[in-house]
Amino acid sequence: NRVMIETAAKTYPVVIGERAVETITSFLDEMDKKPTRLFIIADESVRALHGVRLEAALPSDIPADWHNVPAGESAKSFGVFEQCLTRMLECSLDRRSLVVAFGGGACGDLAGFCAAAYMRGIPFIQVPTTILAHDSAVGGKTAVNHPLGKNMIGAFHQPEAVIFDTLFLQSLSEKETRSGFAEVIKHALIADPSLYEDIRSSVNNASDMSGSFLEYCLKRGIEIKGSIVKEDELETGVRAYLNFGHTYGHAVEALSGYGNVAHGEAVACGMIFALYASAAKNGLSFDIPAFAKWLKTAGYPVESGTMFSFNDIYEVMTRDKKAYGGTVRFVLLSKIGEPYVTDMTKEELQKIDEQFRKEAV
Ligand code: NAD
Ligand code: ZN
Numbered sequence: 325n326r327v328m329i330e331t332a333a334k335t336y337p338v339v340i341g342e343r344a345v346e347t348i349t350s351f352l353d354e355m356d357k358k359p360t361r362l363f364i365i366a367d368e369s370v371r372a373l374h375g376v377r378l379e380a381a382l383p384s385d386i387p388a389d390w391h392n393v394p395a396g397e398s399a400k401s402f403g404v405f406e407q408c409l410t411r412m413l414e415c416s417l418d419r420r421s422l423v424v425a426f427g428g429g430a431c432g433d434l435a436g437f438c439a440a441a442y443m444r445g446i447p448f449i450q451v452p453t454t455i456l457a458h459d460s461a462v463g464g465k466t467a468v469n470h471p472l473g474k475n476m477i478g479a480f481h482q483p484e485a486v487i488f489d490t491l492f493l494q495s496l497s498e499k500e501t502r503s504g505f506a507e508v509i510k511h512a513l514i515a516d517p518s519l520y521e522d523i524r525s526s527v528n529n530a531s532d533m534s535g536s537f538l539e540y541c542l543k544r545g546i547e548i549k550g551s552i553v554k555e556d557e558l559e560t561g562v563r564a565y566l567n568f569g570h571t572y573g574h575a576v577e578a579l580s581g582y583g584n585v586a587h588g589e590a591v592a593c594g595m596i597f598a599l600y601a602s603a604a605k606n607g608l609s610f611d612i613p614a615f616a617k618w619l620k621t622a623g624y625p626v627e628s629g630t631m632f633s634f635n636d637i638y639e640v641m642t643r644d645k646k647a648y649g650g651t652v653r654f655v656l657l658s659k660i661g662e663p664y665v666t667d668m669t670k671e672e673l674q675k676i677d678e679q680f681r682k683e684a685v
Contacts, residue, residue, distance in 0.1 A: 325543055329462055329550040331482050331557045338462060338486040338546050341539060345451065345489040349383040352422070355484065359422035359447070362388040363415060365408055365435035367427025369395035370453050373495050378426055378451060389415045397582065399427075399434045400468045400475075408438045422484070423448035428500075429460035433478070436466030440481035449485045453492040455504025455533070456588060458542045459511075459566075461486045463553040474578075480558060488546075490539050498530040502623055503588030505533040506569075510595060511545040514568045515552075517660045519544050529622050565663040568655040569595035572629070575640035579632045585625060592624040596684050600676045601668060602656040610660065616684035627685045634677045638670060 325341045339347050352358060362382065366375060371392060382388055391411045393399040412423075425435030425448060432450050439448035450461035467478025496504070505527075512520035519541070526537055533541075549566065556563040573594025577587055585593075596616050602608035620626045629637070641652045651667035658664060668676075 325539070327543060327546045327550055329482075329486075329546075330554045331464065333464070333480075333482045333557065334484075336483060336485050338488060338550075340458075340488040340490065340543055340546065342491050343489060344487050345378055345381045345492075348381050348449075348451075348487055351449075351485055351487070352383055352386065357420060359386060359420055361415070361417060361421040362386055362424055363412060363417055363421060364388060364390045364424040364426055365431065365438060366390060366392055367395050367399065367431040367453070368392040370427040370431070370492075374453065374492050375426075377489075377491075378424075393427075393431060393434060396428065397430045397469075399430050402468060402470075402477075404434060405438065405441075405468050408434070409442060412438065412442050417442065417446065419443060419446050421446055424451055425449070425461075425483075426451045426453070428452065428454035429457045432457055432461050433465070433467050433475070436464075436481055436483065437468055437478050440466050440479040445481060447484045448481070449487060450483045451487050451489070453489075454496060454500060455493060455538070455542070456500075456507055458488065458504070458545050459507040459549060461488070462546055462549050463563075464557065465559075474582075488542070490542070493534075493538070498623065499586055499589070501530045501533050502592075503586035505530075505538075505541075506588030506592045506595070506624070508533075508541045508545045510566075510568050510591060511548040512541075513595065513657065513660055514565050514655070514663045515548040515661055516544060520660055524618065527622060532622075564665055565655055568657075568663055569593075569598050571641055571652060571654050572597040572637065575637045576628050576632070578640050579636055580628060585628045589625055590628065592619050593626060593629045596626065597629065597676060597680055598654060598656055600679050600684075601654055601672070602658070604672065604676055604679075605656060605666065605668070606658050608657055608659065610657075613683050630681050630685055634674055637677070638673060641673075 327338045423439040425432040452461040464482035467475040470476045569591040573591035577590035599612045
């Protein structure tokens, strides 16, 4: 199973499936310039769980150095970034070396940025291990966090390949599974009504987000992300559609103190909010309460939005980099599969917030 991602910078494969990791050696053999050294930046929890399988899949004729980073979001700090670069220098990596990102979206963002910054850019591949990473590993956005803002320091740097072994996903917690799957639902809503219907009829809880159905969803999600990235690699236009559900979602995620409500769980709330906004602003016809109820049944904490006052949520949304003046920039749908970008006023948002609290929770 393979999806090609086309960008101005390069075209690269996403190999997806059980045991995909076993294709790494042949992929490296076929590279134009076969790497002379590997540097694996690994989420330490992921390494403990799955390091043996990756290690076994690496070629025996290329020297490899491993570097552990803290699990999850804490990897995306200046301190960890600097430690990685120090190790990379100590290992004398050069432009023929290849960085391997082994972990979820956080590790991928960090390792990609290390590869982008080291000697002004050396190649890297992504070996993602979360459902969410079907989104984050594709498209070339890399970053670390600054104390003043998440993902504010980064670069566009496309990987040479994404090797997405779905067996790694079996050890994800239910919360991480749900969180990542929210991005699949997002891809369906912004681009593919029939995928959305498939998901609605197949998924009732987190355990349905697995196996061959999950693999099918991930492949479709990656194709959708790939086609948007192809059109707008540097996010000057349609790439913004990928922020569907994220304006309100980011606010909930930030207010809950990052982690309590997982990213995708917050995005699920944000999608409900954006659907109400779409109905109010553009007459979207969609049974939003039924959608919210389905998400709740599947375990999404839909009520998270109501833990905070509208004013607090509004304040965070206007602080977000996507805001202009007193209005907040939103991705809405004119139909399922047809997104557009619009600015919402405080008054409009307040009405939708009231509706969200009354009907969705
Ligand atoms: P994550 O990388 O923070 O991982 C979440 C937790 O799951 C961690 O504790 C990790 O150790 C653990 N984990 C990872 N793989 C596992 C596995 N197979 N089994 C068991 N546990 C495992 O979370 P994430 O949701 O994958 O990524 C979130 C990050 O992705 C955020 O930093 C976000 O900013 C970023 N992101 C980037 C993009 C992009 O385009 N670059 C897009 C979306 C999100
Ligand atoms: Zn997201």
